Amino acid sequence: MAVDFYMVMVDSLNVRQGPSHSGHIITKAPQHQLVLETRREGDWSEIFYLDSHKANVKGWVYNRYIQPQTLTPDTVAESVFAINVSAAQPVCEGRSMITGGSLCYLDVTFAVQSKTGQQTDVQVNCWADFVVPGRDSVTPVQATMTKRYRLTPEGASDTMRLKAGLKQLLDSTTLNVAYYNCAAGQ
Incomplete structure (x- = not known):
């Protein structure tokens, strides 16, 4: 699809x-x-x-x-942070029904560093656009998560679990990722 x-x-x-x-x-x-x-x-x-x-x-x-x-990763020319982002395949656990407390998610891993070498606080925001195929149509879902980190000279890295929580029942066992990314700022 x-x-x-x-x-x-x-x-x-x-x-x-x-x-x-x-x-x-x-x-x-x-x-x-x-x-x-x-x-x-x-x-x-x-x-x-x-x-x-x-x-x-x-x-x-x-x-x-x-x-x-055509979507490309966000870039900020004057950003003092460099960030690398990756993700595995989305995961759907459990039975065939995705509910409001969905067991479907995408783990997004990032590593962020200061371009100036300063030890500082950084806020990292990761997001994903999911598409859940159903019997008659597809349902788009967006997920986002933001956390603060203290940068060391080596930087900071983590994995954010972006959950595709849905408000309605969908007869589906799959979750497709349309787009994901992370951005760092102060």
Whole structure:
């Protein structure tokens, strides 16, 4: 299953309940909003994103107004930290039902160092975008975790477990990772 990110290219884009101009408008996606496409039917794309209030938005948009995006790891030219990030395959433990206390997760490992060699505190934020295939559709899920670390001359490293907690039952035994990364700051 391919998972693609798109950018909203118009001032505001109607997000509808179904793949039709007659579908009820749920909300409007703002220009430059990054969305995850989870399904496509002709000129319509089912999309998912977090709005400015961090609420999940899932609906259908006319896909002539969105443009494919290539995601690259975040880089900050003036960052005083260097960070390396890796992850293994996602893990789903237990039976075939993923519930609110999901047993599905991704372990993201990072190593961060100060470019200046200073011993200082650093805040590391790791995040992942998951896609959970179900019987009839896929459900996108986002997870994030932030922790503070004290850098030694050798730096700091750790593994953050990003859990894909879901609010509804899905008939699925798999969890696909669309994107993951970590960033360091003060």
